[in-house]
Amino acid sequence: MLRANYKNVWNDLSQSVGSAKIYVGGTEDEAALATATLHTLNVLRATVGIRPEDECLEIGCGVGRVGRGLAPLVRKWTGCDVAPNMVAHTRARLKDLPNVDVVEISGYDLKPISDQSCDLVYCTVVFMHLDDWDRYSYVKEAWRVLRPGGRFFCDNTNLLTEDGWAIFEQNRTGYHPLERPAFINKCSTPQELEAYLQHAGFNQVSTRARHLWVDAWGVK
Ligand SMILES: C[S@@+](CC[C@H](N)C(=O)[O-])C[C@H]1O[C@@H](n2cnc3c(N)ncnc32)[C@H](O)[C@@H]1O
Helix, strand or coil: CCCCCCCHHHHHHHHCCHHHHHHHCCCCCCCHHHHHHHHHHHHHHCCCCCCCCCCECCCCCCCCCHHHHHHHHHCCEEEECCCCHHHHHHHHCCCCCCCCCEECCCCCCCCCCCCEEEEEEEEEECHHCCCHCCCCCHHHHHHHHHHHHHHHEEEECCCCHHHHHHCCCHHHCCCCCCCCCCCCCEEEEEHHHHHHHHCCCCCEEEEEEEEEEEEECCCC
């Protein structure tokens, strides 16, 4: 299947909630997912901040791993995902939270989300599965849906780290070029993400290396 056929690729991977959790967080264990969520919340706090008045949008929300922890801290949390199965898992897992909305998207844009309707848009552990053009499309879309002063955060594995390079080499040599899985990890560089945010119109653009990761964020 083509990598850019995100809807079918990711719907197949998320037929059961167990399989979806494995592809999202590498584990079915709720306690382990909750620990990973605390880590993600700390990354958001250290970069774009988390504010009680925020209306937040997560691009590629998976099973609602981050939403579970973030929704109680903000005014509203909306998760969107390309895969209808992921959307259904998130709705089921977060049904006890009153300020949560979950939306299916095309895989290339945020059409169901209105212009200037969000204070914080973030996309974590998703860019490695996208083609570079589609990464940039989401950065542009994030700019559209943010209110002036709104913040955007994205991350990817970082090619310029030892561990990122190891992923690159493992995926280069571990598969015949015609047999690489469609969801295979492709790293970014800090410069790539910085260029997307600059070209999309963000101000105060920052990047940082964080172990295996690169984080990028900016303000509309
Ligand atoms: C590794 S999971 C991460 C989920 C979540 N962000 C988290 O950190 O727990 C990647 C998610 O991105 C979604 N996804 C893949 N391609 C996408 C696309 N083009 N647009 C939106 N979501 C996409 C998948 O369905 C999956 O839920």
